[in-house]
Amino acid sequence: MPTQERATLFAAFGLLLEVDPRIDVAGLARPRAGAPDEGAAATPTRVSLDPAELERRWAPVGTTARRMRELRQGDRVALSVDLAESAGYLLQAVGVGRVLISPDGTELLCDPLPESPEWTFILPAQALPLAATLRGLEVFHAAAVVLGPGAVLIAGDPGAGKSSLAAALVRNGAPFLGDDAIALEPGEGGLVAHPSVAALYLRSAEHDRLSSAEREALGSPELSVGKRRYGPETAADAVPFGALFLLERGDRGAPIERIEEVDPFALLAATFNLSVRTPERLTRQLDVIEDLVRTGRVYRLRVLPGLDATRLAEAVERCLAAVAR
C-alpha cells in the first residue's frame, strides 16, 4: 500500500500553509518557531494537488458562477476569477491551469495543465493573495523591503520599477518582504506587513543593466516565467508598517515628497484583489486605507529621467533616515 507523504508547513502572506509535498513553490519559507497561535495564521490553509476534487466541487455549480474578474491580453482572456458561493473562487489562468479557493480561504485545490511545469508561480502571484484576502488580510500590489524598524512598500503601475527599486534596496542590505503582493494586517499597534515569498523577479533588460557585483549581491538567479528570479534573504516575521512610496514617472520636481492630501482612490487602486466584494472585505479595505493615510507616511516617488533604481534607492534611504531623526 502506498504511503501518503505528509504536507509541509510554510508561512506566507500572513497565512500558515499546509502544502501538498508534490507542490513546489519557489521561495516559500517555513514558519518560524513560536508562530502566532491566533488570527489567520492559527488555522492552516491547505494547498492540495487534486484536480478530481476540484472538478467534483465546481462542476455542479460552475454554470451559475459569477465572473468577478478578467484580465485580457489582446482579445483573449488570460486570467479570470469566477465565484460560486458554495464552492468558492475559481482562478483560471490560460496555459497554466486552475485553482479553486474555498469561500473562507482555508483550502486551495490545484489543477495544473500538464504542459505547464512552472504552474506553481500562480500560487504566490494570484491564488494565495486571494486566500489571504478571504482570511481577513488586505493585500497590496506592491514590492516591499524592511528599512530600519518598518516595512517599506513600493506601489505603482505595472512596469513602473517596483521590483527594480526593491532589488536595489536589497542589494544595499534591506531584508526582502515581497515582490508583487504584500499582505497588510491591522493590529493593536497599527498595520503590520507580512512576508510573501522569497522570489524577486527582474525583467531581462533590468537584469542585464546590473553590474556583476550587483548581481552577486542578489544571489544566483533562475530563469522563470520569462524573467530572472532571485531568492533574496527574506524577513522571517511580520514587520510594522513603515512607509508607502507611490512610484510614478515624472520629468521635474523633487524625487520624493510626502503626500499631504492622499487620494484614497489611488490607494484603493493599489490593493491587490478585486474579486472579493463581500461587505466585510470592502469595509476592511476602506479601514486599512484610512489607517495607511493616518500614518502620514505616504510618499510620491518620481522616477525622473536619468534616475536609475540605485539612485532612487539612495533617495528612499535618505528620506527615511531624515524621518527617523
Next chain:
Amino acid sequence: MASPSDQELLASQARLPQHVVHRGFVAETVVLNLRTGKYHGLNSTAGKMLDALEEAPTVGDAVPGLAEEFEVERPQVEGDLIVLCRGLLERGLIEVSSAPPA
C-alpha cells in the same frame, strides 16, 4: 419616499442606510455602498454636508450651521444641499423619511 419635492426634502430626515459606510480623508470623503460594491468620492464641502445631514433632525436643520461654516447665504446652502441629497438618493447612499415629531 418617491422623488420628494424640495420642500418635502428639506423637512425630511436624511440618514445613511446600514449598507453604506463612509470615511473622511483630508480632501475627500469616500462613501461605500456595500450592496453595489461601489465607492463614491465627495469633495470636502460635500463631505461636511454629509456629516451635517447625519446629525441634523431634518435636512433643513443642517442649513444654518453649514451657512455659518462656509460663510455663504442660507438659500445657496439650501440649494446645494438639495442637489447633494438628490445625488445621494439616486445612488442609494442616503434614505429620507419623515422627520420624527420634536
